[in-house]
Amino acid sequence: MKALQISAHGGPEAMRLVDAPVPQPGAGEVLVRVRAASVNPIDWKMRNGVMRAVFPFPLPRILGRDFAGVVEAVGAAVTDLELGVRVFGAGDLMRDGTHAEFAVVSRASLARTPEGLADDEASTIPVSGVSALIPLAEIAGLGPGRRVLIHAGAGGVGTFAVQIARELGAEVLATAGPQNLDYVVRLGAHRAIDYTATDFAATARDCDVVFDTIGGEIHRRSFACVRPGGLLVALTAAPVTGPPPRADIRVVRAKIQITESRLARLADWAAKGVVVPQISQRFPLNEARSAYAASESGHARGKIVLTIG
Ligand SMILES: NC(=O)c1ccc[n+]([C@@H]2O[C@H](COP(=O)([O-])OP(=O)(O)OC[C@H]3O[C@@H](n4cnc5c(N)ncnc54)[C@H](OP(=O)(O)O)[C@@H]3O)[C@@H](O)[C@H]2O)c1
CATH class of the missing domain: 3.90.180.10 (Medium-chain alcohol dehydrogenases, catalytic domain)
Incomplete structure (x- = not known):
């Protein structure tokens, strides 16, 4: 072969x-x-x-x-x-x-x-879809009335994340480059933030959840976006150094395990056209x-x- x-x-x-x-x-x-x-x-x-x-x-x-x-x-x-x-x-x-x-x-x-x-x-679906499903649906338990900031909304994980968060009923903010702003809105984001022109940490405030798919400096700056008692949930991406700058929010590094039931949930959404x-x-x-x-x-x-x- x-x-x-x-x-x-x-x-x-x-x-x-x-x-x-x-x-x-x-x-x-x-x-x-x-x-x-x-x-x-x-x-x-x-x-x-x-x-x-x-x-x-x-x-x-x-x-x-x-x-x-x-x-x-x-x-x-x-x-x-x-x-x-x-x-x-x-x-x-x-x-x-x-x-x-x-x-x-x-x-x-x-x-x-x-x-x-x-x-x-x-x-x-497997790596990207499950890497969006676990943080948003299982760890964050997103639902109506909750605001989430999704980093890299136009990427492999991000395109699933924006659609899943919207399907779960959350208010969705997503960062993207200028060529992808309309695109992430078409996917379901209520607000797209141009990460090349806008300081997301100054504009995306009081989020219940931030989903960090980038790490490094973006991870550190994301603390400013989370409301007290909220959640910063991250994938393993660029290394994060130093202790968390705030103790009043939950910080979780998501462990991604690809299982039949998670795949089936995502495939069902995809077959129905809910998460494309x-x-x-x-x-x-x-x-x-x-x-x-x-x-x-x-x-x-x-x-x-x-x-x-
Ligand atoms: N188990 C795990 O922990 C796990 C699982 C899956 C993925 N990951 C990791 O998560 C990361 C993302 O994976 P992926 O598949 O989504 O990657 P990807 O598809 O390569 O991501 C590309 C996207 O990132 C966006 N982007 C780049 N820099 C950005 C910034 N500063 N702010 C906002 N958006 C930015 C780009 O948008 P523009 O083109 O608009 O710039 C592009 O749409 C990777 O490091 C991957 O290894 C970890």
């Missing part, structure tokens, strides 16, 4: 499209024929080696986490999936990934793809370097997808 592999950490030149053996599923695992796979920042961070201390996987390794495709074979103890059924989900970070024609994934980290949801759309996956660019597997470069630019709109099968 064709697979996007690294044999050493490095920049784009470290990625090679190779012929690799089709992997075999073990107990509790599923072999998927991949039809589409989105690209996430974690993919090029794993390639660069910056995640090596956290995920010390062996090399060579096939890159990629998200996938959508069909069940090709199942391992022992997987009794509830027919061959040929459409599924989507995420691979395990410690083993070969999904930017390949086939991938072995855990049964626990996939769900059936509903009718009405295309494979490329489904492939955008935002694909800005599609590339075939043999143009994966261009797909990774688009993600690595830091200015992708929504999701970038590799179309494979």
Whole structure:
């Protein structure tokens, strides 16, 4: 099978499209024929080696986490999936990934793809969708009457976050660059804040929740936006240094676990058109370097997808 592999950490030149053996599923695992796979920042961070201390996987390794495709074979103890059924989900970070024609994934980290949801759309959901769902719906418990500030509302996580927060009934503020202000409003933001022209910390006040997808200096400045007793919930992104400057708000680093029930909740919304996956660019597997470069630019709109099968 064709697979996007690294044999050493490095920049784009470290990625090679190779012929690799089709992997075999073990107990509790599923072999998927991949039809589409989105690209996430974690993919090029794993390639660069910056995640090596956290995920010390062996090399060579096939890159990629998200996938959508069909069940090709199942391992022992997987009794509830027919061959040929459409599924989507995420691979395990410690083993070969999904930017390949086939991938072995855990049964626990996939769900059936509903009718009405295309494979490329489904492939955008696992990492980005679940990384928005857990902070907003589960940790923050967003609902009507609550105000949330979402950083990078036009990004992979942000496009899901804006739509989910709106669907949950919250008042949604989102930061974006000037070319994406109308876009995040069309997605559902009540107010878009141009982070290149406006100090978000001065204009987005009294938020019940801030969802930080950027980290670093943005994280520190976000404390000013939260009302006393509110919540700052963050993904793991740029490093945050120093102690929190306020003790009167809750600060949570979200742990993201991709499970069947979370995938199913997001897929149900997507199939109904309530939360619409935002694909800005599609590339075939043999143009994966261009797909990774688009993600690595830091200015992708929504999701970038590799179309494979
Ligand atoms: N488990 C976890 O903790 C977890 C899970 C998922 C993601 N993450 C991390 O979360 C981060 C975001 O992921 P992603 O997939 O959403 O990335 P992404 O799609 O690459 O984000 C790109 C977006 O960021 C926006 N942006 C860049 N700088 C900005 C700023 N200063 N203010 C507001 N928006 C800004 C860009 O908007 P413009 O083009 O308008 O500038 C662009 O739309 C990454 O570091 C990723 O690794 C962590």
